[in-house]
Amino acid sequence: xxxxxxxxxxxxxxxxxxxxxxxxxxxxxxxxxxxxxxxxxxxxxxxxxxxxxxxxxxxxxxxxxxxxxxxxxxxxxxxxxxxxxxxxxxxxxxxxxxxxxxxxxxxxxxxxxxxxxxxxxxxxxxxxxxxxxxxxxxxxxxxxxxxxxxxxxxxxxxxxxxxxxxxxxxxxxxxxxxxxxxxxxxxxxxxxxxxxxxxxxxxxxxxxxxxxxxxxxxxxxxxxxxxxxxxxxxxxxxxxxxxxxxxxxxxxxxxxxxxxxxxxxxxxxxxxxxxxxxxxxxxxxxxxxxxxxxxxxxxxxxxxxxxxxxxxxxxxxxxxxxxxxxxxxxxxxxxxxxxxx
Numbered sequence: 001x002x003x004x005x006x007x008x009x010x011x012x013x014x015x016x017x018x019x020x021x022x023x024x025x026x027x028x029x030x031x032x033x034x035x036x037x038x039x040x041x042x043x044x045x046x047x048x049x050x051x052x053x054x055x056x057x058x059x060x061x062x063x064x065x066x067x068x069x070x071x072x073x074x075x076x077x078x079x080x081x082x083x084x085x086x087x088x089x090x091x092x093x094x095x096x097x098x099x100x101x102x103x104x105x106x107x108x109x110x111x112x113x114x115x116x117x118x119x120x121x122x123x124x125x126x127x128x129x130x131x132x133x134x135x136x137x138x139x140x141x142x143x144x145x146x147x148x149x150x151x152x153x154x155x156x157x158x159x160x161x162x163x164x165x166x167x168x169x170x171x172x173x174x175x176x177x178x179x180x181x182x183x184x185x186x187x188x189x190x191x192x193x194x195x196x197x198x199x200x201x202x203x204x205x206x207x208x209x210x211x212x213x214x215x216x217x218x219x220x221x222x223x224x225x226x227x228x229x230x231x232x233x234x235x236x237x238x239x240x241x242x243x244x245x246x247x248x249x250x251x252x253x254x255x256x257x258x259x260x261x262x263x264x265x266x267x268x269x270x271x272x273x274x275x276x277x278x279x280x281x282x283x284x285x286x287x288x289x290x291x292x293x294x295x296x297x298x299x300x301x302x303x304x305x306x307x308x309x310x311x312x313x314x315x316x317x318x319x320x321x322x323x324x325x326x327x328x329x330x331x332x333x334x335x336x337x338x339x340x341x
Contacts, residue, residue, distance in 0.1 A: 005151045052146040055086035059115050059144050061094055062159035063137035071169035072129055081122035082115040089116045095141040102133025102301045103247045129165040131247045132254050134302040136162040164298050167258040180259040183326050202226055241275040242312050242329030253329045261293050274316055282315040
């Protein structure tokens with residue numbers, strides 16, 4: 001990384017004014033004290049810049065969020081941490097943004113403090129996710145100043161962080177539960193009697209899909225293991241997710257989708273989930289386990305949710321004419337409008 005010292009213009013202008021005033025006093029009084037002050041000022045500037053340059057690779061800033069997914073309206077601890085492996089402390093300024101990719105919301109924040117050597121540095125904050133989605137903390141700028149605030153570095157090492165607020169970690173309302181029960185499929189969707197949910201567990205092969213990896217068994221055996229279905233039944237139940245321009249409505253639809261899919265899995269269904277990521281583009285994923293459902297939900301929440309509305313039904317009809325599907329969302333709103341006060 002190409003590092004270089006930059007100057008703080010306002011602070012330099014103030015320093016130059018002080019230096020010139022001292023020079024005028026020295027010229028008028030011919031004082032030895034004013035001469036020594038001028039030399040000390042020059043020495044302090046050089047020493048301050050040299051110390052900052054020497055410690056330029058020893059300061060890092062990272063954002064720390066919980067590693068596990070959280071629910072909506074829960075407190076999330078955030079730490080903007082400044083690590084200093086050197087021997088000197090330096091003033092530091094950190095700018096970062098909080099953004100929800102699913103809702104498109106974004107907020108800019110700033111932290112001013114001191115990066116102490118081998119100490120607790122940073123700012124602790126508590127965040128609350130008002131909507132489902134992928135909360136990302138992006139550190140946009142890190143400025144490390146010298147003691148006199150005349151120079152600074154703005155290319156220090158930094159690391160972002162993110163956390164997903166998913167409906168699986170929130171309690172469903174009665175209205176959502178009723179909607180899930182209403183959308184449960186009829187008997188015509190059930191599998192044939194010869195359907196088998198048995199799987200063969202084997203090691204990963206290069207041609208295998210990443211979605212077939214058995215992650216829990218992989219973690220235990222320290223090698224990639226794949227779950228391969230031995231027999232296939234009728235086609236999977238098609239589930240369509242229609243997103244809305246309203247963030248609250250999308251939250252309810254995500255809760256219905258999560259609860260519906262988990263209920264289908266309990267009823268021994270497998271599914272094919274469809275949603276529209278971009279205009280006239282249909283995204284799909286096969287789901288036959290709760291782990292695959294979590295991955296699909298996280299993928300949806302990591303994209304843009306305020307787009308396309310009911311286009312997913314039209315796209316599905318064009319690509320799969322004549323096939324039945326369960327639609328979550330669509331024209332009928334899940335949330336009822338409450339009277340305004």
